[in-house]
Amino acid sequence: MSRVYVCGLGTVSPAGWxxxxxxxxxxxxxxxxxxxxxxxxxxxxxxxxxxxxxxxLPFLAHPxxxxxxxxxxxxxxxxxxxxxxxxxNNERNFRLGVIVCLQAGCVQYSYRFFDETLKDPAxxxxxxxxxxxxxxxxxxxxxxxENTPLVYTLAGDPACFLQGIALGVQWLEEQRVEACVVIxxxxxxxxxxxxxxxxxxxxxxxxxxxxxxxxxxTAVSLGVELDAITDPHTYTxxxxxxxxxxxxxxxxxxxxxxxxxxxxxxxxxxxxxPERAAWLDWTGPRLSPxxxxxEGLMAAGAxxxxxACDAVARGPFAAATVSLVGSNQQAIGARFxxxxxxxxxxxxxxxxxxxxx
Amino acid sequence: xxxxxxxxxxxxRAGRMLLLAGHEAWTQSGWQPKENLPLVLGTTAxxxxxxxxxxxxxxxxxxxxxxxxxxxxHYQAQTQARTLATALGFSGAITIISxxxxxxxxxxxxxxxxxxRGQAEHVLAGGYDALCQMVFAGFDSLQALSPTTCxxxxxxxxxLAIGEGAAVLALETLDGARRxxxxxxxxxxxxxxxxxxxxxxxxxxxxxxxVTAMRLACEGARLGPADIDYLNAxxxxxxxxxxxxxxAINHWAGPRAATLPVSSTKASIGHLLGGAGAVEAxxxxxxxxxxxxxxxxxxxxxxxxxxxxxxxxxxxxxVNVVLSNSFGFGxxxxxxxxxxxx
Numbered sequence: 050m051s052r053v054y055v056c057g058l059g060t061v062s063p064a065g066w067x068x069x070x071x072x073x074x075x076x077x078x079x080x081x082x083x084x085x086x087x088x089x090x091x092x093x094x095x096x097x098x099x100x101x102x103x104x105x106l107p108f109l110a111h112p113x114x115x116x117x118x119x120x121x122x123x124x125x126x127x128x129x130x131x132x133x134x135x136x137x138n139n140e141r142n143f144r145l146g147v148i149v150c151l152q153a154g155c156v157q158y159s160y161r162f163f164d165e166t167l168k169d170p171a172x173x174x175x176x177x178x179x180x181x182x183x184x185x186x187x188x189x190x191x192x193x194x195e196n197t198p199l200v201y202t203l204a205g206d207p208a209c210f211l212q213g214i215a216l217g218v219q220w221l222e223e224q225r226v227e228a229c230v231v232i233x234x235x236x237x238x239x240x241x242x243x244x245x246x247x248x249x250x251x252x253x254x255x256x257x258x259x260x261x262x263x264x265x266x267t268a269v270s271l272g273v274e275l276d277a278i279t280d281p282h283t284y285t286x287x288x289x290x291x292x293x294x295x296x297x298x299x300x301x302x303x304x305x306x307x308x309x310x311x312x313x314x315x316x317x318x319x320x321x322x323p324e325r326a327a328w329l330d331w332t333g334p335r336l337s338p339x340x341x342x343x344e345g346l347m348a349a350g351a352x353x354x355x356x357a358c359d360a361v362a363r364g365p366f367a368a369a370t371v372s373l374v375g376s377n378q379q380a381i382g383a384r385f386x387x388x389x390x391x392x393x394x395x396x397x398x399x400x401x402x403x404x405x406x
Numbered sequence: 407x408x409x410x411x412x413x414x415x416x417x418x419r420a421g422r423m424l425l426l427a428g429h430e431a432w433t434q435s436g437w438q439p440k441e442n443l444p445l446v447l448g449t450t451a452x453x454x455x456x457x458x459x460x461x462x463x464x465x466x467x468x469x470x471x472x473x474x475x476x477x478x479x480h481y482q483a484q485t486q487a488r489t490l491a492t493a494l495g496f497s498g499a500i501t502i503i504s505x506x507x508x509x510x511x512x513x514x515x516x517x518x519x520x521x522x523r524g525q526a527e528h529v530l531a532g533g534y535d536a537l538c539q540m541v542f543a544g545f546d547s548l549q550a551l552s553p554t555t556c557x558x559x560x561x562x563x564x565x566l567a568i569g570e571g572a573a574v575l576a577l578e579t580l581d582g583a584r585r586x587x588x589x590x591x592x593x594x595x596x597x598x599x600x601x602x603x604x605x606x607x608x609x610x611x612x613x614x615x616x617v618t619a620m621r622l623a624c625e626g627a628r629l630g631p632a633d634i635d636y637l638n639a640x641x642x643x644x645x646x647x648x649x650x651x652x653x654a655i656n657h658w659a660g661p662r663a664a665t666l667p668v669s670s671t672k673a674s675i676g677h678l679l680g681g682a683g684a685v686e687a688x689x690x691x692x693x694x695x696x697x698x699x700x701x702x703x704x705x706x707x708x709x710x711x712x713x714x715x716x717x718x719x720x721x722x723x724x725v726n727v728v729l730s731n732s733f734g735f736g737x738x739x740x741x742x743x744x745x746x747x748x
Contacts, residue, residue, distance in 0.1 A: 091469075178545075180606075184736035205502050212499075240461060285497045
């Protein structure tokens, strides 16, 4: 694998519309407040951590984004934050790859459109249907970012975000793009929260996006490089989540005790068990974004990667390992290390707080 | 197939089509159960019918949980992919590409890239989608469905015929296929993909992204338009798609357009959405294997914007290289080139 550098990070989360907001929430270490999510037919609401309303999103002035759903807003905001450095430091016509990873996808407009269809198919809105397609957020983000010759949407469980990173590396190595932004995004509604409730009744659904921008160009590096990424360890009859998580751990390079482990623990004993078993002997610092931000599905996978990279970029960690043990597909891990030989470019607003593990 | 009756009972319509196509490809390939066999699938909706059933049940009987977890689990494309792997007895990385109606071609193209880069010796790849109420209503709401007959590239075309289906291809390195004496059906020669971020549902009128996708695919195979013996068009039958694709083919093919045989088999089998590119790749394989040109049976008066020849009847022909186009909502274009193996 070529040396691949992280040249930008971006997030939208229940903490707010920036990496700085997520960083501050993670540093505080307290789970964010829970909001009720009304569930038709039930007195007791579902529980959610929702993205706070944005005060101002200038990109929504773009004609393509006028009628888009929240998932596109989240993906676009995270992507714009992540590509800020590469766009500033490159000619306007440099090629940017876009990979959007989703698990539940465009649930809000899907719900609205299907609801309209069941009431009266003749009046179901043609404005809604195109926004229900998994490929819609990627298309909108590509339009916004411009000069995006390669755009893919990947579907899968949250570990798919690292599949997206691996695909981005492939595009960079083949010199098909100069940089690639990998985005994990989700939006939520009561129906998705209801579905999650069947599997993890204690889980708190959340939403948002995370974006990691990759480049082979050391000049735009945040001071972080991708050291390793494991194979996808797919769940099968022979390889359950526990074994897949263990295989993922075994394939990662040996970590120093001072490194950061950024895991997917949510606080749900059953869901966390396979990952907990894989990292049972881990005594080093650990960061579990889902415990603070909620179960953001693919967005949560992206938050883990962003938090790990940010912790390395800003210190004090020389390396961080990301453990993504997905819900129903695969376990994948990655390790990001400090690249001290490079000039560190940090956006001004990113220099406000520190993650403490 | 290695599924229990209970597992089979949980597979919904799209998954069943995927299983049937996968089993057929697997059996024909002669592959044996193995580990580290990547699976790359394209789909737009996965098990959307289960998503619809979940919605209905949650609204109709909110306190009844019967089958709801199963619906939520099997609705997801990765579950269907894992079921296919279980049924055929293999394991490996699963990649689900959801680039709308280009997904099937993108999946096959991505699989080709994995092999070309030496990341895999074998890859199972394809696309699938099943009809469901939401998708049908969606295309209906866009007034994209033909109220008469789907007639791609016809001057009086008025929309598409939505369909469903699946196709799976067993892809393997030449060395690997030769070593085990496999019957090689054709060579997957190249792949090109681009995006036209012009509009979410409308193609760029001159088909610029499609031109680039065809050029990239041809460059990858070191071929030019003159080398293409048949072009399987995306050709949905909608006024905007076909005019943009016609412009793209005219521009890309140049003088060759006048003699280039083109057809859209969607006139016969409908638009299979995420399955379209994969099924149409199989149609191209049939053309290469049996040396004929697949027709577009419903065309009446050809749109004068088409400089190329529409194949109206099945024709015997010398077919060595074929090109297949797939385009999707959001603007992704994908082109596959397949070459006869003799």
